[in-house]
Amino acid sequence: MRTTRQREAILRVVRSADSHPTADAVYDAVRKEIPGISLGTVYRNLKLLAEAGEVMAMENAGCSSRFDGCTEVHHHFRCEVCGRVFDVADMLGSDIDRVVEAQTGFEVRGHCLEFRGVCASCGEVSGRE
Numbered sequence: 001m002r003t004t005r006q007r008e009a010i011l012r013v014v015r016s017a018d019s020h021p022t023a024d025a026v027y028d029a030v031r032k033e034i035p036g037i038s039l040g041t042v043y044r045n046l047k048l049l050a051e052a053g054e055v056m057a058m059e060n061a062g063c064s065s066r067f068d069g070c071t072e073v074h075h076h077f078r079c080e081v082c083g084r085v086f087d088v089a090d091m092l093g094s095d096i097d098r099v100v101e102a103q104t105g106f107e108v109r110g111h112c113l114e115f116r117g118v119c120a121s122c123g124e125v126s127g128r129e
């Protein structure tokens, strides 16, 4: 496939980033390796990788589209000051899915939560004021 090298580079960037990069950030990083790559190619490959389950597209409300190299069930904490997104381990398990199913009659396939607040390093900065 023509785009294999590009797709591998994109996958590597998303997996090695712990910052849940946006498509634009992935583009900037991949461009260092493959200068000729276009933003459209990056978007297209991110979509394909997400469909293949290689990365996770984060589509929380209010979250500009970010990508996650970790495809295990986990949640996120978003710092309202610096905008960074941190991983939070899942502590609810699948019980909550069953609760929601019982409540709605829907088939629940998973859940994701986004916590918001101030991260440790931003908290330190404001604490010094």
Ligand SMILES: [Zn+2]
Residues within 6 Å of the ligand: 079, 080, 081, 082, 083, 084, 118, 119, 120, 121, 122, 123
């Ligand atoms: Zn922060």
Ligand SMILES: [Zn+2]
Residues within 6 Å of the ligand: 020, 068, 070, 074, 075, 076, 086, 087
């Ligand atoms: Zn994550």
